[in-house]
Amino acid sequence: MRVASRSAELTERAGRVIPGGVNSTNRVLPWPFVAAEAEGAYITDVDGKRYLDYHAAFGPFVLGHRHPRVNAAVKDALDRLDLVGAGVTELEVLLAEKIVEHVPSAERVLLTNSGSEATYAALRLARAVTGRNDIVKFQGTYHGWHDAVLMNVISKPERVGHKDPLSLGMLPEAVDHTHVLPWNDADAVEALLRDRGETIAAIFVEVIPHNIGCVPPRPGYLARLRDLADAYGVVLIFDEVITGFRHDLGGYQRIAGVTPDLTTLAKAMANGYPIAALVGHAELMDRFAPGGGVLFAGTYNGHVVGVSAALATIAELEDGTVHAHAARLARRAADGLAQLASEFGIPMTVAVFGSVFVPYFMDGAIESYTDLLRNDDAADVAFRRTMAERGVFMIPTALKRNHVSAAHTEGDIDRTLEVARDALRDLPTR
Numbered sequence: 213m214r215v216a217s218r219s220a221e222l223t224e225r226a227g228r229v230i231p232g233g234v235n236s237t238n239r240v241l242p243w244p245f246v247a248a249e250a251e252g253a254y255i256t257d258v259d260g261k262r263y264l265d266y267h268a269a270f271g272p273f274v275l276g277h278r279h280p281r282v283n284a285a286v287k288d289a290l291d292r293l294d295l296v297g298a299g300v301t302e303l304e305v306l307l308a309e310k311i312v313e314h315v316p317s318a319e320r321v322l323l324t325n326s327g328s329e330a331t332y333a334a335l336r337l338a339r340a341v342t343g344r345n346d347i348v349k350f351q352g353t354y355h356g357w358h359d360a361v362l363m364n365v366i367s368k369p370e371r372v373g374h375k376d377p378l379s380l381g382m383l384p385e386a387v388d389h390t391h392v393l394p395w396n397d398a399d400a401v402e403a404l405l406r407d408r409g410e411t412i413a414a415i416f417v418e419v420i421p422h423n424i425g426c427v428p429p430r431p432g433y434l435a436r437l438r439d440l441a442d443a444y445g446v447v448l449i450f451d452e453v454i455t456g457f458r459h460d461l462g463g464y465q466r467i468a469g470v471t472p473d474l475t476t477l478a479k480a481m482a483n484g485y486p487i488a489a490l491v492g493h494a495e496l497m498d499r500f501a502p503g504g505g506v507l508f509a510g511t512y513n514g515h516v517v518g519v520s521a522a523l524a525t526i527a528e529l530e531d532g533t534v535h536a537h538a539a540r541l542a543r544r545a546a547d548g549l550a551q552l553a554s555e556f557g558i559p560m561t562v563a564v565f566g567s568v569f570v571p572y573f574m575d576g577a578i579e580s581y582t583d584l585l586r587n588d589d590a591a592d593v594a595f596r597r598t599m600a601e602r603g604v605f606m607i608p609t610a611l612k613r614n615h616v617s618a619a620h621t622e623g624d625i626d627r628t629l630e631v632a633r634d635a636l637r638d639l640p641t642r
């Protein structure tokens with residue numbers, strides 16, 4: 213049978229040898245898509261179609277794809293070293309020192325290769341130091357794919373208020389030990405801690421829940437979590453896998469002025485290269501040192517590729533111009549979309565924080581996951597799909613965020629708004 217395009221052909225072949233045709237479940241798209249090249253703010257598929265990229269591979273690209281100075285740093289490091297797996301390298305020392313310099317909660321740094329590994333290590337440490345087993349997460353947050361946290365992200369309305377695991381095969385006891393509470397409701401946290409604080413090891417906080425777009429914490433909410441964690445001897449963990457480096461070199465914790473006990477970092481840390489970190493207070497983190505009783509390991513931890521990329525990425529972010537540029541353009545995109553929606557009478561609230569913007573297809577306040585149940589998901593997905601068809605890549609999943617990088621230009625935003633004008637005009641709404 214003849215296939216229509218190279219993307220279709222490769223997608224079909226992928227489906228025969230890769231389960232679902234993708235290497236991470238949420239990469240599945242409703243149309244064949246096979247990337248061939250990426251540069252700056254653009255990706256090109258194997259059929260030569262070019263897209264302006266706001267998906268940014270779920271968030272790492274803060275400088276843009278294949279950033280020349282980051283790539284040069286990686287190539288240079290690879291000319292000298294790869295992986296030794298004994299002792300430490302000078303680059304690992306430099307990176308740990310850099311992170312300690314910038315991130316308020318970081319007195320010690322351990323490197324992993326993915327955010328999930330970092331949150332897993334945080335969980336183990338919290339259980340070890342408290343001698344408790346339960347943890348708290350919030351409806352709408354994602355902390356990786358392991359059993360203790362893989363639940364209640366984008367839940368169907370009838371699953372809100374119940375455990376909503378995202379996979380079969382998760383250990384029921386692990387799911388049982390996680391309490392899921394509504395986001396932005398410190399009273400709910402206090403009530404749980406009053407009731408059973410002596411069983412709670414950790415509170416996992418995605419400081420801005422970007423896995424449901426952009427729902428910032430209410431003023432004072434994070435400080436209250438800090439106080440509650442202190443009062444009940446609970447480890448406060450800020451998951452800054454998305455927000456760290458993207459919003460500020462010190463993470464959102466520096467912006468909010470609230471310092472957690474442990475922090476997980478990844479994504480924008482190395483502009484697309486695989487590396488993540490668990491950082492935190494010395495007295496906790498040193499339990500991972502020999503004699504501390506808590507094990508931390510990984511063959512590829514501290515690989516020269518991720519470490520050199522992280523050092524180069526941080527260097528690019530240090531003068532603040534990247535953050536200022538991306539935030540200005542994200543605001544321009546958000547304002548433009550809101551203006552277009554109002555012209556066409558489409559209910560829309562565009563959330564924006566720093567370089568992230570999210571058009572929600574709904575009116576009114578958005579402070580919790582329950583508020584987002586009012587989103588017109590069909591319109592949201594239809595809009596994204598039309599944008600992608602017309603060369604502006606926004607992942608076609610409702611509630612997902614868009615990322616602006618240093619490589620996006622004012623012209624890119626203006627073109628996005630032109631394409632959005634047509635997409636919104638043609639939009640079927642409920």
Ligand SMILES: Cc1ncc(COP(=O)(O)O)c(C=O)c1O
Nearest residue numbers: 326327328354355356451453454
């Ligand atoms: C807030 C947050 N924490 C943890 C993770 C897991 O990171 P990884 O996909 O690198 O395992 C993600 C991934 O999207 C995330 O958004």
